[in-house]
Amino acid sequence: MGNLRGKYAIVGIGETKSGKLPGVSTLALHTEAVKRAMDDAGLRPDEIDGMLDNQPLHDPFRNYSIVVAHALGISPTYSTDLALGGATPVQMAQHAAMAIDAGLATAVACVHARNSASLHLLPKNGVGCTRAYHGGVRDGADDFEDPFGLMAGPGTHAFLASRHMHDFGTTSEDLGQIAVSARRHANLNRSATMYAKPLTIEDHQRSRFISEPLRLLDCSLVSDGGGAFIVVSAERAKDLKKKPVYIHGMGNHQPFSSLNDAESLTTLGGKVSSDMAYRMAGLGPKDMDFAELYDCFTITTLITLEDYGFCPKGEGGRWIQGGRIEIGGELPVNTHGGLLSHAHLEGVAHITEAVKQLRGGEVEPERQVADAKVGIVSGHGGYASTHTTIILSNEQA
């Protein structure tokens, strides 16, 4: 089995505005993000021959990767829609590297975009992820969930939080610290939805319960916006415009299909997925200069920190205190503000942010991780059932 460590690189990134963007179509967001990524890399459409997208369930389309490709004058030899929910953007980076390694393409554009916020998909008085939001596509075990009013991410993730609190004594204030740290980073990021909106633990504790023990401020945003990145071989990367960011490790794990089947609610796919990625990279948690960890809910970040080996299982609630996961701390996490406070772009902005941190000089100086060389990025989706990991570095070996 080949080890792809350092053989493939992200060479271009593109982001649209994010937040609420009424009057912009799903396709327009996709094409804008990819165009920006091509411009960033200095690649023309005829030099791109791969296209991957995150199946747009909110605005259902079949074979969407072809629609996006041809709207950009790209005639792909490799393209498909991927669908692991919030684990998809990280998965796209892996599939891009695999496709190039297999000789199916030489430059793969990977894109995620949604206009969920302005399409008003959420039912009145409702929260996301219902079947209506997914364009009628079933998710998990709907027949055994929906009739009981378990129809959205907050409920399933509240199960995880309830169990973590029960087993390890984690508190709502512990989870609040994750929201506060994410907000501090967003307050340094002019493109974040929550820029200039400070948040304290007291604010978190005053916010209403959505799915107890999860409060409103444990939940991520609902956003319009998109992001894209382009993957090529390390060879091809050498004569492009920007400093390459190499993929050193990749991992995946989907440990169950619905919560009925989950062996554990406090160890998720991130354990096996990160082990795979560390092994490929020949690195461990101590080597990471920062982490961009999927944060649909605060509990997701907490469990991922533990599953990734940054602290022992169950100790996350204590470990994150005192600025440890903030810029200047031991492990800055979600340096852009994450899904909680930047924008909910299903994790594609976790990747573009990691690339910016590793190139250096592309973010506000106050939130640049000093001497960043290696970072880890996680994706998480389904009903906590899907997980993906990549390790990125600005050094090839």
Add this chain to the structure above:
Amino acid sequence: MDASSETGYRKPLPEMEPEEKPFWESLRQHRMKIQHCEDCGKWCFLPRTMCPHCLSTKLEWKPVSGRGRIFATTTQHHPPSPAFAQDVPYNISLVELDEGVRMITNVIGCPVESIKIGMAVNVVYDDVTEDVTLAKFRPAGV
């Protein structure tokens, strides 16, 4: 299946794939049955045509105790759809049956604040429409 307009029940109802039907029928008869693999001896839930542990197709529908314990729980304060707006705050729990399988359900018949992980619960049958009965649970001894 669409919510029945006749009864006015507006919450989501199961679509009932063919392999699920014996489960729903057992609930309608107020005698919950779960699949048991005659080859490897494990209980299987969700309903399937093949045992996910050993791939045997010898799955027998057998009555279960209806007793279990709460494995994880949440109080839903914000309705996930307008159909649940009248119900908030309501409980959703993952209950582990004595047979070892887990199912998502509502724990009812007690104040939501009193519902805790580890609590012993017993099945109660909620005939929500003429055709559909849901397995809900209430604290043992209530």
